[in-house]
């Protein structure tokens with residue numbers, strides 16, 4: 001079987017420091033992963049690798065069966081849905097929501113000279129409806145609230161029917177209602193047998209959508225623990241990754257966590 005992601009002893013070195021340090025990790029197409037860890041642990045860097053935005057300094061990283069460093073990353077990126085705030089910053093503030101979603105078809109952020117087919121326009125319309133964006137479609141991206149922009153970012157990631165979906169803090173900065181709405185939409189999306197493999201970075205266990213199957217706990221660029229979610233999101237393992245005593249509880253498919261002392 002070809003893994004969606006296959007990292008073998010991958011390191012990313014910046015200023016002489018391994019910000020990702022010897023990571024070996026596999027993701028299969030039916031899996032939905034969450035990556036948790038303290039600030040600066042390397043979570044976003046892993047997503048940058050998975051999004052073919054970054055090459056490893058050492059080791060081998062295969063994304064959708066293609067080895068980074070040997071493949072045209074511009075072609076590869078059109079097969080990946082990626083939602084991240086630093087990517088959203090590249091969406092021109094004067095771009096309409098319609099166009100911000102449509103341009104994902106070319107994995108670009110601003111409309112320029114690309115030719116879009118009817119199928120792209122139809123798909124954009126479908127995604128706008130599915131992610132409750134009809135009322136915002138004609139608005140410019142720069143006038144949207146943080147929560148509305150997050151929803152557009154996820155819709156962009158869905159637009160191309162990706163083979164791999166990467167979400168960097170999709171619920172970050174959302175109010176409670178908006179977070180729950182987004183989690184509901186993500187849960188429904190992830191539940192579909194047609195949904196791609198998903199890797200989501202978050203700071204909070206409360207933001208893990210029900211149905212996610214695996215978790216990686218990252219600290220100092222190293223995967224401290226990685227595996228099936230129920231075996232990984234535990235008091236001991238979370239406490240080890242965050243370097244403080246934490247207590248986690250679950251109700252149904254949702255988690256909450258707090259300091260144990």
Ligand SMILES: Nc1ncnc2c1ncn2[C@@H]1O[C@H](COP(=O)(O)OP(=O)(O)OP(=O)(O)O)[C@@H](O)[C@H]1O
Pocket residue numbers: 014015019037038039040041042043044045046
């Ligand atoms: N280009 C760079 N040059 C030097 N250091 C970098 C560079 N990019 C990232 N880093 C450092 O690498 C570490 C990992 O960064 P990364 O953004 O992946 O962490 P993170 O776990 O996503 O953090 P956060 O939870 O705060 O968003 C951080 O210490 C960051 O300062």
